[in-house]
Amino acid sequence: MEKVIDIRHLNKSFGNHEVLRDVNFSVAKGEVVCLIGSSGSGKSTLLRCINLLETPTGGEIIYNGENILDKDHDVSKHRTHLGMVFQSFNLFNNHNVLKNCVVGQQKVLKRSKQEAEKNALKFLEIVGMDKYINAKPSQLSGGQKQRVAIARALSMDPDVMLFDEPTSALDPEMVGEVLKVMRRLADEGNTMLIVTHEMEFAKEVADRIVFMDKGVIVEEGPPSQVLVNPVHDRTKEFLKRTLK
C-alpha cells in the first residue's frame, strides 16, 4: 500500500528529557491508525511532530515522498495537507462557527468566500453543526466545539486527519457524539491517525493499533492482535489497567 507518512528513526527531546526514541512508523493511504499508551508515552508528541507543531531533534519524516524536515520545505503548505483536531478544541474565539471553517480556506488556500462557505457548510452538515453557523465558540458545549473543530479541519480538504485525544476534555455524555462523527469519517475511507484512550472505539474503527511506552513503539498490529492477544508484557499491563 502507498505510504502517506513514513517516519524513520525519529527522535525528540525537550532539553535532557527524551520523549521519542528512534521511532519508525508509517501510515498508508486510507488507513485508520490508533495510537495508544499511558500519558507521557510520547504519542501526542509523535502526532505533533507530523505537522511540525513540534520540531523533531533527529530522524526523518517522509510525507508523500518528501522529507518535511528539509530546511527549505514549506512548513505552512505542508500543514494544509494535514487536518489537526486538538484535545482542547482551540476554536478561534473571535470567529463564529462558519468563519472558523472558512478563514483558513480563504486566507491560506485562497478560495473565494462563496466557495469556502459552501465547502464549510458541507462539512458542518456532516458533523451536525450546520444549524449553529452564527454561534460563537463560547456559546457551544464541548462536544459541539469539537465537532466544529473537526469540520474546520475537514474544510481544508486534507489528505490525513490527525486527532490528538479528541474526546479527553469532554464530559462523558458528549464523547459519543464526537466518536460518531469520527466513525463516519473512518467508514468513508479517510486516512486518520488518532491518539486516544477510547479502547472500545479503537478496537472498532482502527485498521492498526500502535502501542507506545516511554517514547518507543512497543507493539503494533491489527486490533485483534494488539488489544486481544498482546505479545509484549508492557502492552498486557497497560491493557489490564485500562480495560477493566
Added chain:
Amino acid sequence: MSLESILSILEQNWPNYLKGAYITLLIAIFSTIIGALIGLFIGVMHTIPLRKKSFKSFLLKIVNFILSVYVEIFRGTPMIVQAMVVFYGIAAYGFVMDRFLAAILVVSLNTGAYMAEYVRGGIVSIEKGQYEAAEAIGMNHFQTMVHIILPQVIRNILPATGNQLIMNIKDSAVLSVISVTELFFVTKTIASINYKTADSYLIACVMYLIMTLTASQLLRLFEKKLDGPKDYNFQSDKKSA
C-alpha cells in the same frame, strides 16, 4: 460664586469654551487612535518569534531595543516636560511646529508608550492553542496575528484604550504650556479677563466631566456591539448558500 455670575460668564464666552472643548476632544481622540496604533505596532514587534541567529533577528533586536528606549522615556517623564522639550526642541532648530500638531505628537507618543505594554500583555495572554490551531491550518505568523490573535487582543485592550482616552481628555490640559488653545488654556484666558477665577474654572470642570462621562458610555456601547448579540439564530439564511 453664584449662578448669576456663572451664567453671565457663559453668555459672554460660550463660543470660546466650546472651541476649547472641541480642540481638547480632537487632541484626545486623534492621539488615542494614533497612540493605540503605535502601541499595537510595538506590541507586535516585541512578540515576533526569533528564529535562531540570522541577520533578520539581529535587526529585529536592534529595532526592539530602540522601541523599548522610547517606551521607557515617555513612560518615565511627565507629559508637561515632554511637551516643552518637543515643541521648543524642534523650534530651536529653526522649525516652528504648528502647536496643535505638536500637541497631537506629544500625546500620541505618550499614549503609544503606555499602550505598547497593554498590547504586549494582551498578546501574551492569548492561549497557545489559538496559535497552534492557526498554524495547524497552514497560516504563517503574519496571518495568524492579523486574522486570529490581534482581533482578540484589540477586544481585550478596549477597556484600557477607553481609560487612555479619558486620561487624554483630562491630561491634554498640560498642553496649555505650549499655548495650545484647548479647554484649559481657553479657561485661563477667560479668567484672566473677568477675574472670576473659580466660576470660570467651574464651567471648565463641568465640561471636562461631560466629555469624560460621554466617552466612557460610548466606549461601553461600542464594546457591547463588538461582542455581538447574546443569542444566535439556529436557522440562518446562509444555509442555502
